[in-house]
Amino acid sequence: MVLMESSQKLKTGDAAPEFALFGTDGRIHKLSEFSEASALVVFFMCNHCPYVLAKLPSMKKLYDTYRPRNVAFVGINSNNNPDFPDDDFEHMKKFVADNQIRFPYLFDDTQNVARAYGAVCTPDPFVFDSGMRLAYHGRIDDAMSPEAQPTTQDLAFALDDILMGKVVRGAFKPSRGCSIKWRESK
Helix, strand or coil, X not given: CXXXXXXXXXXXXXXXXXXXXXXXXXXXXXXXXXXXXCEEEEEECCCCCHHHHHHHHHHHHHHHHHHHHCEEXXXXXXXXXXXXXXXXHHHHHHHHHHHCCCCCEEECCCCHHHHHHCCCEECEEEEEECCCEEEEECCCCCCCCCCCCXXXXXXXXXXXXXXXXXXXXXXXXXXXXXXXXXXXXX
């Protein structure tokens, strides 16, 4: 496991990069399908990372709390590397079923979407406002290791600000997790 912290390629106000990716539900999902949402949360994630596994309950709670408020959620797995077979598409389908994930989980088989967003680790969350402009990129909470317990809910605070039409408060606080497993060097 290679530990990474997210960095900022996209800046606040940048447009969400387009995507059209195959999901575990058997459908192609495009950015445009989320255009009516009040906000869109994009989680770059994978199946095997202990950081993702530790954050999964928080991710599901965020979905349960904010989906009724017209916030859309999508997970994207960019780990298309033969050295990590647990992250392949077939394992993604099992991961969704085993963990009862209700948001679309998409496979970035070319890894181009992760590159466009500047995602480098899992989990690496990005939040876009109703105009599909970046409003928040950073950590889910302040628990920066799998065994730590959070004391702040950074992503929830950001969503609250966005839904109230406010600029997200605070400086960039990077997410931390396993590095995305690139097929070739970036």
